Amino acid sequence: MNAPINANMDRTKYLGGKQSKRVPLLNEGLVRHLYGSGMTIAELAVEIGCTDRALRLFMIRCGIERRVAAKRDQRGPNNCLWKADRVTYKAAHNRVYATRGRPQKCEHCGSQSTDRKYEWANVSGKYHDPSDYIRLCRSCHCKYDGLLKNLGDYANVPPKNRP
Numbered sequence: 001m002n003a004p005i006n007a008n009m010d011r012t013k014y015l016g017g018k019q020s021k022r023v024p025l026l027n028e029g030l031v032r033h034l035y036g037s038g039m040t041i042a043e044l045a046v047e048i049g050c051t052d053r054a055l056r057l058f059m060i061r062c063g064i065e066r067r068v069a070a071k072r073d074q075r076g077p078n079n080c081l082w083k084a085d086r087v088t089y090k091a092a093h094n095r096v097y098a099t100r101g102r103p104q105k106c107e108h109c110g111s112q113s114t115d116r117k118y119e120w121a122n123v124s125g126k127y128h129d130p131s132d133y134i135r136l137c138r139s140c141h142c143k144y145d146g147l148l149k150n151l152g153d154y155a156n157v158p159p160k161n162r163p
């Protein structure tokens, strides 16, 4: 009835020492049946009433082959932490880099020199919208945002030291 134990699998590092005492006593047949029916370990743990980790240890001990966890698309709205247009300023900029990559040129002065740093600059205040950004070099970006004028002496503080 039981599947043959895979001799290549090193269980000692999972079940050695005190950890082995925490492996719960579950109904092996039930676990095999439900897991085989397509439930995930997380779903099965909820169904049985134990933690994911305990269930995983039990399955290892019984030699139940576990499926490789499927890669899921967790970008954008598929992520449980997705904030849509309530995104913070910093996260909004990160989102632009994630969707449009790192800018390689300046759309204002036309520079493509590799000596310069290029950044995404927001155009009309729609920070949550990655298409509302243009490529600018650091110099044009500062002028564009009026940073130097507004910051005064503060502009001389390196960005990493700013609060």
Ligand SMILES: [Zn+2]
Binding pocket: 106, 107, 108, 109, 110, 111, 136, 137, 138, 139, 140, 141
């Ligand atoms: Zn420029």
